Amino acid sequence: MSRRQPSPGLADALAEVRAIYRDLADRPAERDCRSLAGCCQFRQTGRTPVLTRGEALLAAKGVRAAGRKQLKPRPDGACPALGVDNRCTIYDFRPFGCRTHFCAAAGGMIPRRQVADLIQRLEALDERLGGDGSRPFEAAVGDALDGAF
Template identity: 70%
Template sequence: MLTPNRMKNPKADPHREIKAIYAELERRLLPRQCVMRTGCCHFRIAGHTPLLTRGEALHTAQGVRASGRKILKPHPDGACPLLGRDGRCTVYAHRPFGCRTHFCAGAGGMYPRKHVADLIQRLEALDEQLGGHGSRPLEAAVSAALDEM
């Protein structure tokens, strides 16, 4: 549960705005084909870890809770802790913005920032409304969000 004193705007609904941002991203129809190769989920191989704003972290944490988990457990291969043992994302519908825009080379590559800059600004604005402090690495951001629920 979000503590009201941490939120600059207590009326902000992170899930509604996050879903609206993700829906807008899907409407852009940029030529990418994610076929769930999960290459980007293996952080050591991909060379990057998704960074989440507070709203994204809360929304992803909601997906973790919906799957029946209360905490994140490290992946044995050092991959994303949300990558299932079956090799699929366990929170695909709730996955963060970075997972929706950092496509592997085989899927067409990363979205150019200029095509999504306005959506990043909306994520940052929501982060501020929610009393966030900017983007944080996925595991730390989602774990902190789970602790608050």
């Protein structure tokens, strides 16, 4: 019989997400993200990254580190974390999807089988944090900034 693990504190949760991102960076998958920001144009691409709670908490930390308390929707429908200089304002804190998906120029989507174990770790952490699965960027990060979880 499996026993549910206790909910981690914020520091432990953030450390786990960072460890998962480090493990991803150590994978042999070729990536060439040069901050072209094409994948950040949600309205144009019709795609939005979805975040587990741990990812949202870390992204919210990035928003605060960038000196903002809230994310405001952009009139052009791009990611609200995209800066006026067309660069990600939370690059070191960006979610898993921004590191693995969307962008053809950066190498295209990493096949799920190459990162399935990392996704499972993010999902397991989400469950331990009381989450109910991945949610779109703006809702997930907005709730994390509001202290909703």
